[in-house]
Amino acid sequence: MVVRCCCSSSSWSAAGAAVAARASANAPPPRSSSPSSRTSRRAMDPAAGAGRGRVRIAVVGDVHNDWALEEDSKALQFLQPDLVLFTGDYGNENVELVKSISDLQLPKAAILGNHDCWHTYQFSEKKADRVRLQLGSLGEQHVGYKCLDFPTIKLSVVGGRPFSCGGDRLFRPKLLLKWGVNDMAGSAKKIYDAATSAPEGHSVVLLAHNGPTGLGSRMDDICGRDWVPGGGDHGDPDLERAISDLQRETGVSIPLVVFGHMHKSLAYGRGLRKMIAFGANGTIYLNGAVVPRVRYAQASPSDEQNQPEGSASVAPTSRAFTIADLSEGRVEKISEVWVLVSGDRTELEEEIVLYKHPREHM
Ligand SMILES: [Zn+2]
Numbered sequence: 001m002v003v004r005c006c007c008s009s010s011s012w013s014a015a016g017a018a019v020a021a022r023a024s025a026n027a028p029p030p031r032s033s034s035p036s037s038r039t040s041r042r043a044m045d046p047a048a049g050a051g052r053g054r055v056r057i058a059v060v061g062d063v064h065n066d067w068a069l070e071e072d073s074k075a076l077q078f079l080q081p082d083l084v085l086f087t088g089d090y091g092n093e094n095v096e097l098v099k100s101i102s103d104l105q106l107p108k109a110a111i112l113g114n115h116d117c118w119h120t121y122q123f124s125e126k127k128a129d130r131v132r133l134q135l136g137s138l139g140e141q142h143v144g145y146k147c148l149d150f151p152t153i154k155l156s157v158v159g160g161r162p163f164s165c166g167g168d169r170l171f172r173p174k175l176l177l178k179w180g181v182n183d184m185a186g187s188a189k190k191i192y193d194a195a196t197s198a199p200e201g202h203s204v205v206l207l208a209h210n211g212p213t214g215l216g217s218r219m220d221d222i223c224g225r226d227w228v229p230g231g232g233d234h235g236d237p238d239l240e241r242a243i244s245d246l247q248r249e250t251g252v253s254i255p256l257v258v259f260g261h262m263h264k265s266l267a268y269g270r271g272l273r274k275m276i277a278f279g280a281n282g283t284i285y286l287n288g289a290v291v292p293r294v295r296y297a298q299a300s301p302s303d304e305q306n307q308p309e310g311s312a313s314v315a316p317t318s319r320a321f322t323i324a325d326l327s328e329g330r331v332e333k334i335s336e337v338w339v340l341v342s343g344d345r346t347e348l349e350e351e352i353v354l355y356k357h358p359r360e361h362m
Contacts, residue, residue, distance in 0.1 A: 160208025
């Protein structure tokens with residue numbers, strides 16, 4: 001297992017260092033203690049669990065067809081999350097894959113991205129189009145413009161605008177009419193209203209396909225344009241407005257905003273994106289779009305020996321998740337993790353620590 005920590009000065013790889021260095025630009029004061037290291041290949045930190053106000057969220061960033069229910073279920077069983085969040089872009093209207101995500105036997109919430117309405121500009125009146133089928137599969141777990149409550153962990157997930165493609169124009173405006181949304185101001189209001197319906201005492205985690213404006217305009221910023229010289233802020237203005245209005249006008253606590261869309265690897269090999277940003281009121285912004293999220297590995301001789309006779313050989317894979325651990329409604333730690341799944345064997349292959357609360361004892 002490889003552990004990298006943004007607090008360390010000695011054990012970063014070049015990639016980890018770049019991410020961590022950018023991440024720390026806006027971070028609370030860095031810690032001076034030595035990096036954490038783990039020897040166990042079997043376990044992450046003790047699972048958060050619902051007790052003592054601790055909550056573990058596993059983020060599955062933009063899937064882009066890299067999802068296998070059996071393998072991902074094994075990896076998630078290993079990670080022990082209380083809640084799984086999906087940021088969208090499952091495929092290009094990949095109805096079967098979205099159905100498979102809906103079959104995951106864990107508490108979860110999801111939102112559709114721009115690729116999930118790749119060919120569909122408006123809902124069909126004559127047949128069940130593929131956007132409608134995806135929404136139907138996810139049911140109440142599609143949180144676009146909605147608040148989904150998880151009372152046992154005192155947390156509500158509030159969805160942003162479905163199908164977002166980033167920037168200041170609505171993507172697929174005819175589809176958004178389903179929610180009565182015509183413009184950015186109306187969209188911001190829908191997100192705001194959904195968040196204010198969360199039960200008192202719940203923390204609100206916002207789940208959107210793309211992040212908000214206002215988090216930087218460099219190419220490698222969390223929502224920065226990486227495909228044009230000079231960069232630019234490609235965030236969603238409605239999401240920024242909803243969050244700032246909520247923070248100014250309500251007592252809603254928003255420790256975490258989770259999204260994807262802008263991939264970690266920048267266009268034209270320009271490096272890696274900053275995946276964490278820090279905003280007002282202690283809100284942490286997390287981009288989970290580690291794409292592709294599956295690496296294929298060679299089967300070892302022992303793996304092949306352990307394969308039941310006659311069974312189809314499934315090559316070992318490493319699967320990416322971003323884990324956010326919260327305690328008492330506050331984010332304690334965020335890590336990008338890669339879990340190796342080989343037959344019935346699961347282990348933590350790599351952990352890149354993106355954030356640790358400064359007061360947490362290492
Ligand atoms: Zn997208």
